[in-house]
Structures are given as structure tokens and as C-alpha cells.
Amino acid sequence: MLELGVNIDHVATIRQARKTYEPDPVTAAAMAELGGADCITIHLREDRRHIIDRDVHVLSDTVNIKLNLEMSIAPDIVEIACDTKPNQVTLVPEKREEVTTEGGLDVVGNRESIQPVIQRLHDEGISVALFLDPEQQQIDAASQLKANAVELHTGQYALTSGDARAACLTELTAAGKQIVNAGMTLHAGHGLNYQNVIPVAQIQDMVELNIGHSIIARAVFVGLTQAVREMKELLRIAGSAS
Ligand code: PXP
Numbered sequence: 370m371l372e373l374g375v376n377i378d379h380v381a382t383i384r385q386a387r388k389t390y391e392p393d394p395v396t397a398a399a400m401a402e403l404g405g406a407d408c409i410t411i412h413l414r415e416d417r418r419h420i421i422d423r424d425v426h427v428l429s430d431t432v433n434i435k436l437n438l439e440m441s442i443a444p445d446i447v448e449i450a451c452d453t454k455p456n457q458v459t460l461v462p463e464k465r466e467e468v469t470t471e472g473g474l475d476v477v478g479n480r481e482s483i484q485p486v487i488q489r490l491h492d493e494g495i496s497v498a499l500f501l502d503p504e505q506q507q508i509d510a511a512s513q514l515k516a517n518a519v520e521l522h523t524g525q526y527a528l529t530s531g532d533a534r535a536a537c538l539t540e541l542t543a544a545g546k547q548i549v550n551a552g553m554t555l556h557a558g559h560g561l562n563y564q565n566v567i568p569v570a571q572i573q574d575m576v577e578l579n580i581g582h583s584i585i586a587r588a589v590f591v592g593l594t595q596a597v598r599e600m601k602e603l604l605r606i607a608g609s610a611s
Pocket of ligand 1: 376378412439459461469500520557558559560561579580581582583
């Protein structure tokens with residue numbers, strides 16, 4: 370069944386707003402797991418605006434499901450990944466001024482700097498996914514660099530509606546086919562919510578969806594375990610209807 374990665378960065382964002390100890394993303398991870406999450410996703414940003422080094426260390430010891438660390442290729446962050454050994458690293462581009470990750474990684478333009486990072490993570494036994502826009506050349510480059518998986522950026526799909534959204538879905542589906550044909554695992558994420566997730570969940574050979582904002586937003590009102598349970602149910606419905 371399709372795996373749900375729950376991104377708990379926003380829990381840490383609330384904590385960092387007061388630079389205190391609560392709410393603790395470690396508690397959030399346990400509650401997400403109780404709700405049926407298959408994976409806990411965290412992004413250690415260079416400015417440490419939400420997840421901090423301590424979270425990565427504690428979560429790598431306490432998460433019993435898959436731990437997916439989103440990160441840039443900054444050398445100090447790569448060191449933390451090698452030290453804590455999450456099950457999976459998803460390499461993302463990072464700009465300090467952005468509110469959230471804005472686009473996919475430019476693997477074509479940054480081959481020389483990305484390749485040794487993938488190699489280093491592989492040497493540590495860490496699976497590597499690359500967060501990419503649905504573009505043929507980027508996917509080719511990911512395959513040449515021996516990425517294990519590609520997470521397709523669904524931000525554009527999430528922002529559009531009607532024919533434009535249908536066109537995005539067609540593009541994501543074609544990119545998904547290319548990824549799987551190249552022997553990589555298909556993931557997707559960004560901007561997915563309870564209203565728009567099903568068509569993406571039904572893309573052929575989709576393995577993992579990473580969802581943060583919409584789940585944490587719902588959790589404010591219904592609790593995190595329930596919010597995760599409701600998203601898992603949508604993925605189940607998507608699977609049985611496809
Ligand atoms: N996947 C990646 C690579 C991301 O950077 C993010 C945002 O942190 C997500 C998934 C989750 O996006 P959202 O919070 O919009 O669900």
C-alpha cells in the first residue's frame with residue numbers, strides 16, 4: 370500500500386516561535402505513527418528555523434518507522450545525516466528567503482556538487498531521493514547519478530485547478546513512468562491536501578507521498594493521530610478505486 374510520510378516541521382515551527390521545548394516534534398512523530406504514518410519526514414534547514422540538530426538525533430533514535438531527512442547539500446548538514454543515518458535522505462534545493470521549498474533540485478546544473486553527496490550517503494547505507502520538478506532532463510540526470518528515488522514536486526499541481534491541473538497531472542504521470550522505467554522509486558509531495566491528494570495517489574507505481582502543512586493544519590483541530598488517520602484513509606480509498 371501507498372506509504373504516507375508525515376512532515377512534522379510545522380510542529381517544530383511552533384516551538385521555535387518561542388524558542389522553548391514544546392510542542393516537541395518527537396511527540397508528534399509518535400502520534401503520527403499511532404495514526405498510521407509509514408514515514409516521518411523532517412527538513413533540517415540551514416537556518417534551523419524549525420527542526421534543530423537535537424531533533425534529528427533524538428528522532429533517529431526513537432522513530433520506529435522510516436525516517437526521511439530532507440536537506441540541502443551543505444557540508445555540515447551532510448555530516449549530520451552521516452552521523453544520524455536516517456533511512457532516507459531527500460535532497461532539496463534551499464534558499465534562505467523562501468517560505469517553503471519553492472522548486473525542484475537542479476541536478477542538471479549542479480551535477481558536480483550533488484554527485485559526491487549521493488555517493489557519500491550511499492557509502493553510509495542511506496537511500497537517496499531527489500526532489501525534482503517533472504522534467505525529463507532532471508530525471509535522466511537523477512538516474513545517471515544513481516539516485517534511489519525521485520520525489521516529484523506537486524506544488525504546481527496543487528496551485529492550479531481545472532484544465533491547468535489536469536495538464537499538471539498528465540505531466541506528473543509521464544514523469545512517474547520515466548522514473549520507474551529508469552529503475553527508481555516514485556515519490557511525490559508538496560501542497561497535497563485532503564481535497565487534492567487522490568489523483569496523485571493514483572499515479573501508477575506511486576510509492577510514497579510526503580505531506581506536511583495540510584495534516585498539521587487539521588491536527589490543530591482534530592489532533593495529529595486523527596488527522597493522519599484521515600489522510601491514510603484517503604490513500605486507502607485511492608488504492609481501492611484505482
Ligand atoms: N516534500 C518536500 C521535499 C518538501 O520540501 C515539503 C515541504 O517541507 C513537503 C514534501 C511537504 O509539503 P507540504 O507541507 O506542502 O505538504
